[in-house]
Amino acid sequence: MTPVLSHFIAGEFRPDADGPLLPVINPSDRDDVIALAPEGSAAAAALAAAAASAALSSWRRLPGPARAEHLYRWSSAIEARRAELARALSREVGKPIAEATGEVARCTMILRYYAGEAVRDLGDVIPAQMPGALQFTMRDPLGVVALITPWNFPAAIPLWKAAPALAFGNTVVLKPSELAPHVGVLLAETAAAAGLPPGVFNVVLGGPSAGAALLEEASVRAVSFTGSAGVGARVAAACAARNIRYQTEMGGKNVAIVLPDADLDLAARLTAGGAMRYAGQKCTATSRVIVAHPVEAAFLDRLRAAIEALPIGPVEDAACAVGPLITPAARDRVRAALANAPGERMFGGEPPGDARLARGLFLVPALLRDVDPGASVAQDELFGPVLAAFGVRDVDQAITLANRSRYGLSASLFTRDLGA
Secondary structure, three states: OOOEOOEEEOOEEEOOOOOOEEEEEOOOOOOOEEEEEEOOOHHHHHHHHHHHHHHHHHHHHOOHHHHHHHHHHHHHHHHHOHHHHHHHHHHHHOOOHHHHHHHHHHHHHHHHHHHHHOOOOOOOEEOOOOOOOOEEOOOOOOOEEEEEOOOOOOOHHHHHHHHHHHHOOOEEEEEOOOOOHHHHHHHHHHHHHOOOOOOOEEEOOOOHHHHHHHHOOOOEEEEEEEOOHHHHHHHHHHHHHHOOEEEEEOOOOEEEEEOOOOOHHHHHHHHHHHHHHHHHOOOOOEEEEEEEHHHHHHHHHHHHHHHHOOOOOOOOOOOOOOOOOOOHHHHHHHHHHHHOOOOEEEEOOOOOOOHHHOOOOOOOOEEEEOOOOOOHHHHOOOOOOEEEEEEEOOHHHHHHHHOOOOOOOOEEEEOOOOOO
C-alpha cells in the first residue's frame, strides 16, 4: 500500500484535511510511486507557524550549549539511519546512490558544525567614553524562520538553513519541495527521535500555494529560499513588502576556463563531472566551458571522452554518475533547448538505448560547440546535462565571455599561472 505523508507540526505528524493528495514518483522508474503527499494549504502553514511561535520563547532562552546538544543528538539520529536516508533520497529525486550517501553524511557534519557554533562568543565589548560605563553588543534571534527548499539537495539544503537558525535560538518551519516531501518527513522523524522540543522544527508539505501562505504568516520574521530566479524574485518582493529579512539563492550559468598551460586531462575530468553528474541538476553545475584556441581541439577530445566515461544507469547502482532528469517537463525542456540550439551538437541529448533505463527520465549528456554566446542555451539555466564549449584567443577574452551572464554563482579556472 502506498504510504500517505503528513505534515510535522508541534512534534506530531498531522494529516492534511484539505485538498488532494499528489503522487511522489521515482524519476529513475516512473512506475514506482513512492508516496502520496498533500498539495498543502494555508491552514497547515498557519498551524506550523503558530507552533513555531509558541515554541520560540523557551527555545531562545535555552543556553547555547543546550541548543548545541540538541543539534548534536539530531546529527546522531541521522547518522544512525544514514543508509536508509540515502536510499530514500536517491529513489525520490533520482540522485545516484553514491552522491546521495555523501549528502546524508554531509547532514551529520552540518549539524555538528553548528552545534559548535552555538557555544562561540556572540557580541562585542566596545570601549566606552564615560568612566565606569560598560558598552557592549548582543545578538538576539529573529524569531520564526521559514525555509523554502528545492528538490535537488532535499536533505542538505534544509539543514544548511535550519541548523544555523536553530543554533542561535530561532524556531523553524520547513517547506520542502513538493517533489521531495518524503525526505522532508524523514528529517522530521530524525528530529523527533533526537528529542528536539515540539514546535522548534516543523515541516509543512505542499507546492507553491503552501509556500506563499507561509510567507504571509505574521509570526514569520525571516525567510530563506533556494530555487529558481523567478520564484526567488517573488519571495523577495513578498518579504520586502512585510519588512522582514530574506535570503534568496537562485541558480547559475557557471563557467570553466581552460588556458593553454592547464593539465588538460585533469581539466577535462573535472569539467565533465561538474557538468554532468546528477544530470547537471545543481545550481553550481558547470554549463559553459571556455577554452584557449591553442588547446581547444585537444581539450575537447579529452572532454568528450571524460563525459562518455561517466556511467548512466539505475540510480541504485553504485557506479551510476549521471542519473535521470527530475520530471517529464524537465526532460522536455532540455530536449527543446537542444533542438533549438545554434551551433554544433558534438554528441548526446537523446534517451539512452539501455533497456534498463526505459522507464526513467534519462538523457545522454550533450556537448555543444560554436554556440552563439547570446543564445538561450548559453544564457539560461537549463538544469540538465548540457555543456556548451567556446573557443577564445586569451585569458582576457575568456573572462569577458565568462562575465557575459546575468548569473554570478561559481566559476573555475584551469591554469598553472597564478597571475591569470
